[in-house]
Amino acid sequence: MHKKFRIRFGFSCSDNRKSKTCPELCRRIENLKWGGIFAIALTFAFGGVAAHAQQRPKVARIGILRVDGSTSPAAMEAINDLKRGLRNLGYVEGQNINFEIRLAENKLERLPTLAAELVQLKLDAIVTGGPQATKATKEATNTIPIVMGRMDDVVEHGLVTSLARPGGNVTGLSFQTGELSGKWLDLLKEALPKLTRVAALWDTTGTAGQLRTVEAAARSMGLHLAVSKVAGLKDFDFVFDGIRKERMEGLIILASPVFTGQRERLAELAAKHNLPAIYYHEGFAQAGGLLAYGPKQSEFSWHRAAIFVDKILKGAKPADLPVEQPTKFDFIINLKTAKQIGVTIPPNVLARADRVIR
Known part of the structure; x- marks a missing residue:
């Protein structure tokens, strides 16, 4: 009495083996199945590539602008110090950081153009050497972070x-330097107890504060001070000839990135004219200068600028990062130069030196 109904879901090619359309339909279904699998595989494959691309770390791009040139030991030393500092923080050149370097070759008029070039590259930060390079970069951008190397x-x-x-x-x-320039004169006087006439070499693009301090110190010590102004590298020979003609007995080299880049030449000129001189950077003493007093190079150089770059790359704003100042200073005496120019350094002054070059 009761009829049974059987409902079948799906489809099987075995349902109607005698049908002519069955094999063709089966093939179509099989193709659709494999097509779907292939599409899913492609989705995963390209999705994985996209995810990998998204996870790939950004390559930081850092600019470097200096006054001096590629032949300057000071320039290469500073740039290598910066790269070393960044390596210590996990940045490997060519992998997660690259550099754009511009050197003015001691031609200050080139700085604005070089700074503009760097700004157009839309870098993550620009590290500068000296006030002239920093000013040129600051005038070119008020958005890209600028880190002063030193x-x-x-x-x-x-x-x-x-x-x-x-x-x-x-x-x-x-x-x-306003706090240091008086110290330079004190040390020069202690090394040369009979000193009465002293010259100061001043780069006119540098600060006047250090000059004012050394002038005040000379007055208080009863010394005759003659200021020799330098506006370019071509002035060096002329200035040194004038210092010697005026019978100056000692020389203070006031701080300037132009002078730092020419430390070998300045040390050589001082020795040539038998002028006992004191400098603001230990590199001068290593290059043949008689005396040097300044921030300890191993703790206050471009490798410290790497810390600022790292913080900026991690999101810090330059406006909120205090300017770092040196806390340790080195006094260096080059006895080889003293012997060459006929100067005897008093034992009490030698005892105060942090390093003696013999």
Whole structure:
């Protein structure tokens, strides 16, 4: 009485083996099945590539701008120090960081053009050497972070609002020559007790604060001070001839990135004219200068600028990063030069030296 109904879901090629259309239909279904599998595989494959591309770390791009040139030991030393500092922080050149380097070859008029080139590259940060390079970069951009590799008197140069809170887009390392220049004269006088006439070599693009301090110190010590102004490299020979003609007995080289880049030449000229000189950077003593007093190079050089770059790459703002100042200073005496120019350094002064080059 009751009829049974059987409902079948799906389809099997065995349902109607005698049908002519069955094999063709089966083939179509099989093709659709494999096509779907292939599409899913492609989705996973390309999805994986896309995910890998998204996970690939960004390559940081850092600019470097300096006054000096590729033949300057100071330039190569600074750039290598920066790269070493960044390597220590996990940055490997060619993998997760690259550099764009511009050197003015001691031609200050080239700095604005070189700074503009770097700004157009839309870099993550620009590391600068000296106030001239920093000023040129700051005038070219107020958005790209600028890190001072090591320079003098950043506040007096008007590059930051204060050392504690720089404001703007500039931060980095700076030492205050106004506090050091009096010390340079003190040490020179102690090394040359009979000193009465002293010259100061001053780069006119540098700060006047260090000059004012050394002038005040000379007056208080009863010394005759003659200031020799330098506006370019071509002035060096002429200036040294004048210093010797005026019978100067000693020389202070005031801080300048132009002078730093020419430390071998300046040390050579001082020795040539038998002028006992004191410098602000230990590199001068290593190059043949008699005396050097300044921030300890191993703790206050471009490798420290790497820390600022790292913080900026991780999201910090230059305006909120206090300018770093040196806390340790080295006094270096080159006895080889002393012997060459006929100067005897008093034993009490030798005892105060952090390093003696023999």
